[in-house]
Amino acid sequence: MAEQRRFPAVDDPSRYDRIVERGRQLRRRRQLGLGAGAGSSVAAVAVAVALLTGGGGQDRAEIVADGDDERGTTTTTTTTTTSLPPPDELSVRVDATAERITVEVVDPHAPVVDGARQCVTVSMAGDTADTAEATGCDDLPEVDGVVPVELPSTGGVLIGCSATLERSEEGAGAEVPTELRATTFELEPPDLAAGTYTVEVQVASGVGDGCHGTGDEAGPGQPPTPGAMEHSTRVTATVEID
Amino acid sequence: MRRPRGEHGFRAFYERLQPRAIAVARRMVGSPAVAEDLAAEAFARAYSRWPKVQQHPNPDAWLLRVVGNLAVDHVRKETRRPEVRGDAGRADPSADDAAFRIDLTDALRHLSGRQQEVVVMRYIIDLTEEDVASSLGMSTGSVKTHLHRATAKLRAALGPAEDTEAGRG
Numbered sequence: 053m054a055e056q057r058r059f060p061a062v063d064d065p066s067r068y069d070r071i072v073e074r075g076r077q078l079r080r081r082r083q084l085g086l087g088a089g090a091g092s093s094v095a096a097v098a099v100a101v102a103l104l105t106g107g108g109g110q111d112r113a114e115i116v117a118d119g120d121d122e123r124g125t126t127t128t129t130t131t132t133t134t135s136l137p138p139p140d141e142l143s144v145r146v147d148a149t150a151e152r153i154t155v156e157v158v159d160p161h162a163p164v165v166d167g168a169r170q171c172v173t174v175s176m177a178g179d180t181a182d183t184a185e186a187t188g189c190d191d192l193p194e195v196d197g198v199v200p201v202e203l204p205s206t207g208g209v210l211i212g213c214s215a216t217l218e219r220s221e222e223g224a225g226a227e228v229p230t231e232l233r234a235t236t237f238e239l240e241p242p243d244l245a246a247g248t249y250t251v252e253v254q255v256a257s258g259v260g261d262g263c264h265g266t267g268d269e270a271g272p273g274q275p276p277t278p279g280a281m282e283h284s285t286r287v288t289a290t291v292e293i294d
Numbered sequence: 295m296r297r298p299r300g301e302h303g304f305r306a307f308y309e310r311l312q313p314r315a316i317a318v319a320r321r322m323v324g325s326p327a328v329a330e331d332l333a334a335e336a337f338a339r340a341y342s343r344w345p346k347v348q349q350h351p352n353p354d355a356w357l358l359r360v361v362g363n364l365a366v367d368h369v370r371k372e373t374r375r376p377e378v379r380g381d382a383g384r385a386d387p388s389a390d391d392a393a394f395r396i397d398l399t400d401a402l403r404h405l406s407g408r409q410q411e412v413v414v415m416r417y418i419i420d421l422t423e424e425d426v427a428s429s430l431g432m433s434t435g436s437v438k439t440h441l442h443r444a445t446a447k448l449r450a451a452l453g454p455a456e457d458t459e460a461g462r463g
Contacts, residue, residue, distance in 0.1 A: 057327055059334035062316070068308065071334050072301075075341025191408070200339070204367040 142283040148251045150293045153203070155237040159257035159283055162233030170235045171255070171262035174203060176291075178249035184242050189262060190235040203239040233257065244293055251289045258282035304344050308337050311354055315361045318419050322365035332368060336360040352428050355421055362414040366402065401451035409444040412437055 059074075060067040145156040155172050162168060171189040176182075188201030256262045259282065315336060319329035340347045340357050347353050402410050415426045416437070423441075427434045 058331050061327070062312070062330055067334065068305070071308070071337045072304075072341055074335070074338035075344075078338060078342035189408075200343075202363050202367055 142255070142257055142285055144253065144255045144285055144287050146251070146253050146287045146289055148289040148291050150241060150291055153239040153241060153251060153253075154198075155239075155253055155255065156234070157237070157255050157257060158232065158234040160232045161230040161283070162257050163259055164229045164231050165259060167259045168233075168257075169259075169262065170233060170257040172201070172237045173254040173262075174201070174237075174239055175252045176203075176241060176244065176249045177252075178247045180245040180247035180249075182244040182247075184244065186239060187262070188237055188239075190233075190237075198236045198238045201237050201239045203241055205242040205244065241291075246294050248290060248292045251291055253287045253289075254284065255287070256282050256284040301344075303348055304341055307340070307348070307353065307357075311357055312337070314354075315358060318358050318361045319365045321418055322362070323368055328368065329365075332364045333361055335364055352425060355415065355419075355425050355428070358419045358421065359411070359415055362419045365418070366410075366414060398448075398452070401448050404447050404451045405444050409440050409447070412440040413444045413448070416441060 059070050141161070142157070142159045144158075145154075147154040153174060155174065157170050157172065159170065162170070169189045169191050171187060173187045174185070176184040182205060184203050184205050186201050186203040188199055190199055262282075312333060315333035316326075316329050319332040320326065323329050323332065336357055339360055340353075347356055402413065405413060412426055415421045416423065423434050423437045427437045
């Protein structure tokens with residue numbers, strides 16, 4: 053039985069053109085920014101932005117755009133944020149749509165030592181049996197200043213950050229200088245069943261296990277020090293997929 | 295019409311690397327058609343970021359790594375289909391290969407993110423330790439350390455499954 057293919061076979065002269073076409077489509081999506089799901093088969097392009105800044109410890113959430121203009125589609129929304137950062141601390145911005153999740157991480161006091169990194173763990177779960185989860189760190193190759201992270205469907209099983217990243221011990225044991233470190237991660241959600249999904253983004257910056265809430269975090273407003281080498285936070289948003 | 299210079303570079307990159315990209319995918323997914331699709335998707339992603347990809351210290355490793363990641367994701371999705379592990383498939387020798395790929399992919403879950411990357415790049419994509427190191431921005435010594443630790447974890451994870459296979463005779 054013939055398998056359904058997304059691209060022409062190797063011996064088909066149109067294969068290269070199809071690859072270029074797909075590449076241009078991916079590039080356009082990035083360049084057009086939020087809500088750029090034009091022509092997508094995903095009915096609802098939900099655009100939610102959770103903006104977590106260091107502005108006086110206040111967190112702010114805002115809806116940037118609301119769905120697209122396809123008939124019968126819905127939705128959007130949301131945002132919640134947790135782990136209020138003090139001023140001048142780790143900030144995270146999450147733009148989540150049905151087609152793309154962009155996480156921008158800025159740590160003004162990231163340690164400058166071997167083993168320091170910025171990591172995100174992104175999970176999607178909701179009122180369906182589908183889930184998706186991925187972790188990525190900025191020690192992956194980046195392109196266009198963006199670290200691409202695969203976000204596969206995990207079939208209802210979320211492994212969790214602690215199980216997917218290991219602690220980095222390098223760099224511990226001494227006073228560490230710090231500097232501003234910023235990373236943008238980009239993920240493409242897999243095809244998921246229609247429903248409402250909570251997108252949870254855990255972010256860690258520094259030297260540690262790369263996970264939020266596991267005890268390695270530096271105190272509010274404090275630069276990472278040995279034994280407390282990470283800044284971390286968690287941001288959630290909601291995306292509805294029709 | 296004259297194509298942008300960068301696009302010419304991509305075409306050469308594509309033509310040179312495509313056979314290897316497909317071979318990498320086939321090691322994981324088995325199906326030639328799926329392997330060709332995964333390779334094509336990886337090239338499309340490279341095209342979409344071509345100006346930066348061609349500046350990467352090791353564009354070949356970058357592309358093959360994307361292929362490897364896509365293949366691992368594909369196998370993981372296949373893992374959720376119960377018929378893949380069904381006894382009926384055991385009559386076909388290729389089913390054992392598929393089962394091994396699935397076991398290996400499952401075992402990768404036991405590894406840290408960095409260990410997964412190193413194992414996929416070294417053993418599935420078949421890059422040299424030096425290429426893995428340059429692609430990941432780490433020393434060759436660190437690559438060896440990750441491989442050593444990862445191998446121990448994989449051995450532990452795959453051990454019971456191998457015993458089961460042997461028991462089937």
